[in-house]
Amino acid sequence: TAESLPALTACSWSHSTGARGLTQQEREGSYNVSITEASEKDAGDYSLCCGSNSTRSCVAFTVHVKLRHPSTPQLKMLPGGDGASSKYQCSSDGFPEPEIRWIPSPPRVKTSRTQAGTAVSVVSSYHFYKTRQVLCCAKNAEGEECSKLLTYDLQTPPSPDEIPVVTVTLGQSLLLRCTTSPAGKGLQWLSDRGGLQRSKFFEDTGDSLICYLFIESVGEEDSDTYTCRSDDNRNKSTRVQVLERGFLSILQLNELNTVSARESFCFTAVVSAHPEPRCHWITPNGTVPCRESRTFWGNRTYQLCDPAPGLYQFHVENSEQHVTRNMSLCLTDTPIVHLIQETHRFTCTTNSTLPLVITWHTCPSSANCLEASSWRITQERHLQVSDLDAFCQKRASSSMVLADLQDSISIKCCIQNSVSSGCSPEAHLLTSPSLFVQPWIITLFTLLLVCITLLLTVILYSRKYDVMSPQKPQYESQLRMLQMVDNDYIYIDFKDFQYDRSWEFPRENLELGNELGSGAFGTVVEATAYGISKPGVSAQVAVKMLKEKHQAVEKEALMSELKMMIHIGSHVNIVNLLGACTDSDPVYLIFQYCAKGDLLNYLRSNRERFHQSLTDIFTKNRFSCLYHNFQSQHPHRDGPASFQSPYVPMASRETETEQLLGQNPSCMDTTDGFYEKSDSSPAEELQVLTYDDLLSFSYQVAKGMEFLSSKNCIHRDLAARNVLVTHNRTVKIGDFGLARDIENDSNYVVRGNVRLPVKWMAPESLFQGVYTMQSDIWAYGILLWEIYSLGVTPYPGIKVDQNFYLLIENGYQMDRPYYASSSVYQIMRLCWALEPQDRPAFSKLVACMETELEDVEEKLYSNITGSKSNAYHNICLTSDLCPPSDDCNISTSGEPETP
Template identity: 40%
Template sequence: MHELRSIRTSSQPGHWLQVAIIFITLSAVTNQNSSAISCFLIQSNTETEEVQPAEYTMSNSLNTNTNLECHLSSWSSQYIYKAAVTVEVNVFHSVELKVMQNISGIVSCIWSHRQSSKQCSLIYTSENSIVSLELLKVTDKDAGEYELSIKNEDTSYTVYFAVRVRSKPRKPYFKEYERRVTCISRGYPPPSVQWLFCISPNDRCGNRTGIILYKDMDSYGVQRVEHTMRARKLLEEHIWCCAGNDFGRECTQLYTLDLRSVIPLPEIFVKVGEPFIMRCRARYKTFHFNIKWSSESENKLWWFEESEYVTGPAMVRVLFASAHRMEKNNSGNYTCVSSTHPSKSAIITLLDRGFIDLNTSSEEHEIDTNEEFCFVAVFKAYPAVTCVWYYHSTSFPCDLLNTENGYSMSKYCNHNYVPGEYIFYVENGDVHLNKTFTLNILQKPKVHITSKADLITCVSYGYPISTLTWKKSDDVSFNCTDDIMEGITYGIPERKIDNWKSNSTVDLTNMTGTFSVCCCAMNSAGSSCENTFKNVKSIQQVQNNFIFPIATGCCALCIVLLIALVFNKYKKQYRYESQLQMIQYIGPSDNEYIYIDFSVLEYDLKWEFPTENLELGKVLGSGAFGKVLNATAYGISKPGVSIQVAVKMLKEKPDVSEKDALMSELKMMTQIGHHENIVNLLGACTLSGPIYLIFEYCCHGDLLNYLRSKRETFHRTWTDVVMDNNFSFYHNFHQDQKSSVRAGISASNGSNTTISRTQEFEQTRQGQEVTLSSGHSEILQHDMEMKYENTRSYDDEEDLNVLTFEDLLCFSYQVAKGMEFLESKLCIHRDLAARNILVTHGKMAKICDFGLARDVINDTNYVVKGNARLPVKWMAPESIFEGIYTIKSDVWSYGILLWEIFSLGVNPYPGMQVDANFYKLLQSGFKMDQPFYATDEIYFLMQSCWAFDSRKRPCFPQLVSFLGYQLSNTEALVYQNMDNTHCKDDSSRTSSLNGVNFESISEDAEGDQEEDSPMCQ
């Protein structure tokens, strides 16, 4: 059961939020002749620290653990049950229907509602199985009868539930018949209807109920109420019809053109097929006047007049215009004309469907806690809408105010100055829209200073981002006036839940004497300062006065270091952090970004998987902080089906920071979503025992070892494979479908889909003369004439244990596709390498993050730099020297990964040690030579990824397009190169796709020109 909980900083009265869960326990005897079913409604409350209207905080009419009284209603071979008690849910609340059953045999089930059905998902426990159906933020369309059908091999069970959605009544509307005007409204609970005669329905005014003409309830529980008044009783200037129930009140004013009023009618919208009525009203001192309608509409409305004498004395005439069903040609300008009054007009527009005119652009507001502020949503809509405000998945009521120009307005003021995102949701059956408001509270900076040796660190919390400055004074009065200009470093600002954290450090190594140091933080909300006192002696004084203490200290330090070295063998040295991160850009420069802090977000329990359904196996990988195990998961993909999975977990006795890091990784993976070229999250176990993250299992391990294991069986083309295997396997191929990786490749601007490599080879062969031995040529000619009608399957490829140049291209393409997906999610990998790519059935490549289970301490690929171990040979220069990680630094790493692939797993920069000389070479623009198995086009692609200026590197969508083009022409290109080896021109190496010339990009990478690469324009 999901809880919707609102985060608040102050304590105020809460309200009840219904989350209904229906448990149905089914038990079947062995002979299947009888069945017992029990149905219950269970309610739970979620307190939201928010002041809300009384009508919105009412508790539900059903008590906790109410028996829904399911009774057997048929004695046929099918067991049919129906709940006698109706399930009632407030609008925009959530409900979850759950069924616990222990029917023997293979069970299948279907939920049905309003002529639509949904396949059930079964979760197996030790005693029974559970069927679940979630209805989130219910609206009117979710009301009605729900049918659950459960079947096994012998028997069928059906259970019916009636669900009613409680909300304010629908906005009333009018229709006319035989000079009677009827006000109609619908709702649940049933509304009461009143006619009101005053300027505003909120004023004290006379009311009449009229004649209750009709009451009826439809199959969805919504009751229709009609109240009728004779037209001769509807002659007042202002006439309203209001419908109300326990959840609110809705009113509609009768359209009226009063010839004495200066207020015009706004444009009137009516949907085709709806009834319509409008009045023209005039009052004059005698009865010697008349009124009439004038319209250019092709289809005239029906007009009739009512009149009466009123005190004054005076005569009131009202001319009604109505239609039982409006047609498209009823649109137009309707003018009321009188001999004694100025004419007035109304514009009627007919619509095929409703609309909502709302500016959905996000709004961001910065306010002070002393400032009165309300979110305001203004829109025009037809028909009438229902709306709600959301904060952290908790709903709050929406009140609408009509303006004179036909627009509606909703305000939300009860935010209690809590920062965050507030969402306005509005719908009218035809359209539904969202608008997001972000509230930021101005906070004067709060400054905190810490001192360690000659370093002073200043941390500031406030909103907006604070600017930090350092000052000093030469006395102890803390009256700092002199600016400190040297030795200052600034950290990257970090966004917290309700403020920004800024930090700066000043190094006082080059300063001596006694003085005060002040750190001041300033933003638009104000400024604050914090100070400290320093007494720094000169180096000469230290040498003269503290030689013996220093010597003693050095000895003690050596002893401490020796103990620390021994101790560190048994203690973890590095803090666990997932290499995969989601970033949030906060500025135009590469270094102006922050990582999203997932520790403050809530974990969605829909990913939770029962621990008892998980059977752990052998260890696949182990690292400093955790390990990855092979496991079997029962029912995680399909009911009753077990699959192999990989389980990521911490080692025994993890500390709090490691648990938080693993939970943050879990929340991040739930946000990223599914893609075929990443190792996808399947579920998690977090509620009891150790934390398990459940991922897809990849049977062939990592790409690096896969490539190395296939070096002896590498073939340049499939023609080589054919010849080496005597063609015998071609006759056994089946008409299997190609992998989605190859079948789905197309040029990024709508070029043709990939041609199968066998067909492409056939087309290339027809234009060239290939010299073969006489023994093989006849067989090859015979197979080519068949045009390879039988395509090979990936199982056959894996049985042959072969690797081709096309496979290398395919791996490269798949990784680029996965990174393109991660880029769209604002994710950066930070450790993209062949060891972090897994290979599964069908030579499918998937990007993963080995961070938890990689032994970075003993892995020579990870070099000590500062206080961390980094994969320096795969890192972009800005990541090594400036600590900047962006999607463009991942592009550099992707270029190194390409080099690994087309060298079949050779370590990058072979023979080079990561030392000062390596860093100098990297800064000077040094690039690796072309790997043995790469074509010139692929090597140019690598070089473009290694542009020193990150702006000149390609982006992943362009890499996908280029590799897709290369992959689709693999066989033709290889044979062309074989045939034209002696006449190849350098200009032929350039491949162009969608107007992007990779030769020029390579030159940009070499020359480091000023313009950005055309790849990502």
């Protein structure tokens, strides 16, 4: 519709390709264009443009036409009349409309169309009465599907072509053909349930007698075993099973494979499905279709042979569902072991796949080292592993210090992998290690001293005259995924992972808006995405991108972050990935947009509106009627003892707030903005911040971190500035290192050659550079302190210097923030345990925060109803409710429950 002052002079529709004239109608200011039987040529942009004097305005729409694979062809029987032969009908629908062909091809075929997208072909049965194998196939640009005319010949032995089990779904047609010689009179189809079948037709071609069993639309009652029998007691049977819907499952797939480089190898997938499945392999070099299978019953086996090492995927689908599974192939060989003698140690190295075991063997000079029994294995040594360019290949090394060896000794090292083992050549130590090493130690010590002196001189000179500019660090995501290798954590490198193209979003459907943040490496901007959630609907999103002048490794890091976010999946309390634009530069990562900004500024801007609870507001005279509303909504509540349900974040509290605010119109005062109709929750409409909001924020962040830790994912910069707030006060954990101006952010302090958020870092991260789930738990405790201080910077009044590091190292902990209860403060202190293993897991923190929320609700009931019950106990502080599992192992200190 369109309207204007002065009146419109002209309105017209246009199509971007101009390939077709548009039939348009105008009626009372409404301008319509209709497309019937849409095809590929109808895709594109449509515009309605209207003019009024010198003004011209347009609105544009985008139409996508979805291609559909041909459906499984349906075979039906059309009986002939008055001596005419019967006909076979084959039909299939799809887009574009499929073409139907018969195998073998008959001389005359009648093709028609019943409706848009459905093709129908009819052929005389006479052309096929001598043919055992009759196929009807439907094909379009999306692929091909075939159905078989099921034939059972009583004159021949049982054949693999005669299907013993026929699977059909409800409403499909069933056509069975039975043949014998003309002498075999009395040909008929019988079922195990007894009696002749209702849908049967006979043909006598002179050379053979044919009996058909045809059911146009099968039902559950048609599941049975059917037998074709002649009067000379020849018979063949098939079992018909009627399913409510189709199915698809992968019965067998070799996913993780490590094989010898000398062996041949095939990925093998065994699939059970109905209707007929379609599949392809996704390889590092592109997509490879599965070899065509003409299997019309039973399981199907697909193979991809002689693949190169790497990551693969197997995708299979039919009209019911689709499944994609990941696979990998590592090639390994007998390890070639090198033994290098250095000034003070032996180093053993090899390139191989994991897992592998390295052992050191020594033989004293007094023994006969030609005998295997003379060699003894020394204690295990630390194994260092680093990545190589070849897939799965690692460079492994281990060292043996000369001082640990005896005089006049032979030494070798051996390495065993999953295929075989190999040993290095023997090396000989003919002098005392101490005498052998001593002159080298003196020389090395002298050189080292000279180097240190020169280095200190250069550093002091560069700091004084600022002639050395620090090397610009490269971008990497703060979120990282860990895996355990040889009892040690390493980061998973997503560089070699395959990008799932289903996340690709059309760049032209993205309209960039204002900048939300900018940093050393990139920016985050607000944008509008058309059709990202569902067709025809626009959504507000946030787009993350690198700056225009970026390094190739930074783009690689951004792509790795994209693949990692896809691998992690989605959760209500993390900023979820929605899509990406990667086909050309710049690369865009599209995330959820959180309208309320970051939690730190949200807390600071709402400090003046903080109340310990909603009841603090309601005690004012003009809100006194709200007490009666609450009581009327809970006439049978006996107080906190009746509370049974576990806490559901925000939901139950908002419902109760609605009950408090929404029942009596006289309680709504719109003059000062406390209440107005909107999509926000009533608490948001009141523009207040309460203690249970703080608990809700704490609980939601714990839930988000519990999800990330379940994926072996660590954050490394968990803080209130990296948590976003959206509608209904839902909070989401994000990663904004790309767009954070750490040069001008006082929270990031120079340590070494990088800037780090030292006030949020665990001791092991500060002093050893170790980041694990336990270090994130420490940061969560600091974030709790931020929440319950309403945005105060941690360690207030303490300058980050050597004294600060000594305080952390000696176990210093901040005092309780002003708005925290004693039980919440005890949770913070547990998070700040010096030993990482003493900190509670995020699952336990979720349980304790849930308990805190339940207690606040019980106290709300008690205050509103006037109950004097002492039911407000912190479950994490109560021994009978917190068994020896230590899930909520928090000690009480006699401090008041609320600040």
